[in-house]
Amino acid sequence: MRQLVLKVHSRCNLACDHCYVYRHADQRWRERPRLIAPDTVAQVARRLGEHLARHRLDRVRVVLHGGEPLLAGPAVLDRTVHTLRAALPPGALLDVGVQTNGVLLDEEFLALCHRHDIDVGVSLDGDQAANDRHRRYPDGRGSFADVAAALRLLARPEHRSRWAGLLCTIDLANDPLRVYESLLAFAPPRLDLLLPHGNWTTPPPRRRPGGAETPYGDWLVAVFDRWYSTTPRRTGIRLFESLIALVLGGRSGTRALGFAEPDIMTIETDGTIEGTDTLKTTDDASMRTGLDVFRHSFDEALRHPSLAGRPTGPEALAAECRACPVLSACGGGLYAHRFRAGAGFAHPSVYCPDLYRLIRHVQRVVATDVDALRRRALSTRQRR
Template structure:
């Protein structure tokens, strides 16, 4: 990592580091879809072009050993293992299952391994799901709403819609025989979509959880709809508030919505672990298909090489990545924040927002989130809902 890049992650006084507890393993670096908003393939970083298409047996073996080494050194009681891509189901599910078995064999007794695969769903079949389930691998499904028109940007490389395959996958996961394998839905917010239509159409698919994601962007490359017009200064908050009110006021809280639940927990003074909110140290690390150890992919929306550490599982333990300035910044809480954030009354709830959303080319990541106005409005709205419950 060059001097310029290191300066972008400068800290005041970092807190002691936390071990990694979530290992995101790229089993395949390519995707069968070409979603035009994808930060992996259509953003600032094109490092994926230099990666092997699939992780070799040697790389997966080294990764399993390094995870076991880290879990042993830090006496982890549990860890999350996310099989990612690209599209991870481009890799044979039997290979994924064998890798999960190797990780379980490598960690110490008493360390629970919670594996999941995050997929666009197009390649999910009954047979593949059975193999994943046999190894205890849950399935997260990525889609942008519960109707075909919500997923118009999620097309394959020939421009054909992915929706028929995604709908088939959602219906498969919703069956009683497979429901235990369904981890939930990841959905990127599209301001052009009616929020209640998107939300209720997702509910109709009967997922156990929904995670609404803000599109990745920053001050140098703003997300769609930002900067916002003066008459609607927080369009993403307005979108999310419409969903929150429906979720909060109706009998629909049986479906977990991570962003809302984490915000409520933080407002109540409880610890919450999320990339988007709060000051908890972020403890995820990525292994690319060549074995490179990287920070999370969202940083690739900032600039070329933003996620790189210069380390790999073949030569380095994961502890070496804990000393990287970018990793330290992700774990430093207040020490990594801008003065504006430190003076904000919402600091402990907002936490400065998603780290990648703070980037500005001139001064790095020591800025408020590009979504600052949206986060402020959303948090205050949820806080008001809590106050009404506490004092009707």
């Protein structure tokens, strides 16, 4: 286990209608404490320390999450990071991040982030019209103005070192290039473009399960072409950088592509141990482990099928995936997107045609540039 998602607050101050925590099958958030208790944090810290010592790991990442983690308040976050770091073996490093909707981000929280070297990821779906289509307050007001103010604060020279980047969920109703340019206006160091969560039983918006159309692939290709053709590039985009790396024989930096081993564990506010949070979008059972930090070690949890004990690699994929020419880059797509009720996860991604469209396009673009580089190198050698 190399990354721990720690839920420090189980509620949110926004009511986004595309949220994977509150708007999908798993509704157990209703039963959990709003705020993580100090003794739960202390037990998580003990489990984390013993795990690093047992496996001789010198580094681990913890992402403070929710709900909305900033609702926990600066004092709780300060105590949480102190407790986690104090429990690590000598010499081990703790990287800390927080993923927030941004509306509570202010100078006090940023001072805490500087004190503990906490990286800040913020969610934003584009300009005001695009973002406020989904990311709204419970009374229906849009959140864009408040998030934009937080991003301007985060982008100041004295705070920019703490900014990890923006997370944007794709909506086909939003023009891809307008979304991309509106996000670039905040000069983010990195973008994460996420496909909206869905599966074969509960398909994403405008994604007909089994249909050959590629609306999400077309959306992503438009952004890729603008991003790739701009020199120097104005930001990193994890999905595209990972895909280029995979096409060239490297490794993915995202679990949405390739054959990344599942190394993420989620701890809820009551100490329950679960796997990757995106499984909440499948059914109310896929996340259940029956394990918690008070009775079980992280090693025990890693043997559970919903964590690292689940099947991985090509042999875990559907037959059509194993026969696909883009398998090495796709890897079957995000695990949660393969789900079909009553039949598990041994299916292609519900986004299969979209992923194929994007991957083939990137392969052609990269191959063209690689060939041009080879010809240029050959011409240079011949002139010498």
